[in-house]
Amino acid sequence: MTDIQYLAPTTLDEAIRAYAAADGTGHILAGGTDLLVQTQAGMVQPGLIVDIKNITDVTGIERAADGGFIVGAAVAGAALEKHTDFATAWPGVLEGLNLIGSTQIQGRASLGGNLCNGSPAADSVPALVAAGAILSVQGPDGRREIAVEDVPAGPGKTNLKPGEIAVSFAFPPRTKGASDAYLRMIPRTEMDIAVVGCGVNLTIEGGVCTAARVGLGAVAPTVLLVEKAANALIDSKLDDDAITAAAAACSAACNPIDDKRGTVEYRTRVAGVLLKRVVGIAAERAQA
Amino acid sequence: MAKLHISTTINGEPEEFLCAPNETMLDVLRNRLGLTGAKEGCGSGDCGACSITLDGTLVCSCLMLAAEAEDKEISTIEGMADGETLHPLQQKFLEEAALQCGICTPGMLVAAKALLDENPDPTETEVRFWLAGNLCRCTGYDKIIRAVMDTAAEMRGATK
Ligand SMILES: Cc1cc2nc3c(=O)[nH]c(=O)nc-3n(C[C@H](O)[C@H](O)[C@H](O)COP(=O)(O)OP(=O)(O)OC[C@H]3O[C@@H](n4cnc5c(N)ncnc54)[C@H](O)[C@@H]3O)c2cc1C
Ligand code: FES
Ligand code: FES
Numbered sequence: 001m002t003d004i005q006y007l008a009p010t011t012l013d014e015a016i017r018a019y020a021a022a023d024g025t026g027h028i029l030a031g032g033t034d035l036l037v038q039t040q041a042g043m044v045q046p047g048l049i050v051d052i053k054n055i056t057d058v059t060g061i062e063r064a065a066d067g068g069f070i071v072g073a074a075v076a077g078a079a080l081e082k083h084t085d086f087a088t089a090w091p092g093v094l095e096g097l098n099l100i101g102s103t104q105i106q107g108r109a110s111l112g113g114n115l116c117n118g119s120p121a122a123d124s125v126p127a128l129v130a131a132g133a134i135l136s137v138q139g140p141d142g143r144r145e146i147a148v149e150d151v152p153a154g155p156g157k158t159n160l161k162p163g164e165i166a167v168s169f170a171f172p173p174r175t176k177g178a179s180d181a182y183l184r185m186i187p188r189t190e191m192d193i194a195v196v197g198c199g200v201n202l203t204i205e206g207g208v209c210t211a212a213r214v215g216l217g218a219v220a221p222t223v224l225l226v227e228k229a230a231n232a233l234i235d236s237k238l239d240d241d242a243i244t245a246a247a248a249a250c251s252a253a254c255n256p257i258d259d260k261r262g263t264v265e266y267r268t269r270v271a272g273v274l275l276k277r278v279v280g281i282a283a284e285r286a287q288a
Numbered sequence: 289m290a291k292l293h294i295s296t297t298i299n300g301e302p303e304e305f306l307c308a309p310n311e312t313m314l315d316v317l318r319n320r321l322g323l324t325g326a327k328e329g330c331g332s333g334d335c336g337a338c339s340i341t342l343d344g345t346l347v348c349s350c351l352m353l354a355a356e357a358e359d360k361e362i363s364t365i366e367g368m369a370d371g372e373t374l375h376p377l378q379q380k381f382l383e384e385a386a387l388q389c390g391i392c393t394p395g396m397l398v399a400a401k402a403l404l405d406e407n408p409d410p411t412e413t414e415v416r417f418w419l420a421g422n423l424c425r426c427t428g429y430d431k432i433i434r435a436v437m438d439t440a441a442e443m444r445g446a447t448k
Contacts, residue, residue: 003290004308004309004310005290005309006292006309006310006353006355008355008356008358029353031351032351032352032353033333033351036312036350036351036352036353037332037333037351039310040312040331040332040350041332046310049309049310049353051353051355051356053356076345078345078346101333101421102333102336102420102421102422103346103399103402103403103417103418103419103420103421104333104336104339104346104347104348104399104421105333105348105351105421107342107345107346107347108347108348108351108352
């Protein structure tokens with residue numbers, strides 16, 4: 001049996017040093033709801049497990065100088081949900097995160113783990129993309145910032161460099177008349193993997209949509225930022241024509257797999273249907 | 289494999305144990321500490337039979353490394369009754385026959401207690417969502433949900 005090591009450093013520098021020194025056999029442990037399932041199943045055989053939950057940089061929820069939020073990559077769903085200011089500002093992001101698993105899973109599952117696990121169907125990621133969240137990562141070569149949509153590289157793969165750890169997500173400050181929403185389609189009503197997930201973030205001023213971002217999950221090898229759908233909404237009054245055009249752009253962006261949960265045709269069609277519903281919810285919240 | 293020495297608190301008592309770096313909390317509870325109340329139904333986070341609380345948060349002990357327990361507070365089903373006096377949830381599960389084989393029961397009770405600690409007056413929908421990660425293959429969920437609702441009502445009455 002190969003020797004496994006467990007470390008729970010209290011500083012980011014220590015974590016990065018150990019992780020980089022493990023030469024590809026290191027694995028970051030946040031909530032473990034993906035990692036420990038994978039190690040138990042023998043899919044992953046870590047030489048070193050670096051538990052990052054004793055590091056305050058990755059477990060805090062803070063207000064940035066510009067009024068936005070900085071959410072640690074390892075903050076669990078149950079903890080973020082209790083932060084009422086965040087919940088008011090980003091209900092869609094919270095919807096995505098809180099849809100993950102059961103109460104028990106919520107006690108552990110994090111935004112960073114959901115993103116870094118690299119599943120195209122990860123529920124919080126379309127909402128993070130729609131929010132315009134920026135991920136701050138730190139590695140042996142220092143800190144850098146990456147837009148969330150640029151993190152996934154394919155199923156199970158990210159664009160993080162060897163030794164890099166996801167530290168926190170920066171959410172832009174909220175303006176008046178802006179809100180977000182996330183919905184997923186699953187064959188059951190609970191506890192399943194998304195067939196399509198859609199996140200929308202909107203700003204509405206004087207009845208006109210002045211800014212929009214659309215994130216789409218489970219319909220391609222990575223979660224997608226669908227700019228054409230957003231462009232169809234921007235400068236419109238969110239009338240039927242605009243929403244229909246945005247839905248068509250979502251369907252056009254799909255490049256899904258065929259599996260027991262949904263066929264290509266089904267996923268492509270549902271992507272448009274979900275977009276319409278999510279725009280409705282986000283618009284209602286933005287104008288509340 | 290080099291063992292880790294972990295100091296933690298379990299059901300209010302200081303506890304120390306040795307474990308392998310990749311050993312789960314569930315395995316340590318059951319195999320090293322003799323706390324066999326938490327059950328392994330799946331080992332993959334799906335069934336909730338291994339539910340415990342970690343610093344007050346409900347988690348699956350099968351998806352937690354035992355090493356993570358260092359300096360933390362763990363509560364298991366063994367800590368729920370006060371000596372010979374059952375917790376109201378345990379009493380109500382018995383009275384209302386909210387169990388059959390009992391495999392899911394420790395997890396159900398630990399999860400239901402975590403809910404009532406946080407929300408003494410949940411709606412039926414809230415109870416059903418909260419317990420959605422606790423699977424039962426024999427009793428059927430209605431009796432379990434009813435027992436939790438009835439306990440909540442009784443506990444609210446007692447504190448008035
Ligand atoms: C029963 C069950 C139900 C589930 N349901 C859903 C669902 O409905 N929707 C969904 O999207 N997912 C679901 N999941 C998957 C999982 O819970 C989520 O992906 C979760 O967000 C993972 O977060 P975590 O903190 O537990 O990650 P971990 O398991 O700790 O980590 C996941 C991966 O990311 C890496 N990683 C974690 N944090 C960092 C970091 N800061 N920097 C670099 N790499 C990092 C880890 O090394 C690992 O490879 C479910 C899992 C279970 C067990
Ligand atoms: S044994 Fe842990 S959830 Fe089933
Ligand atoms: S009583 Fe048998 S599984 Fe619930």
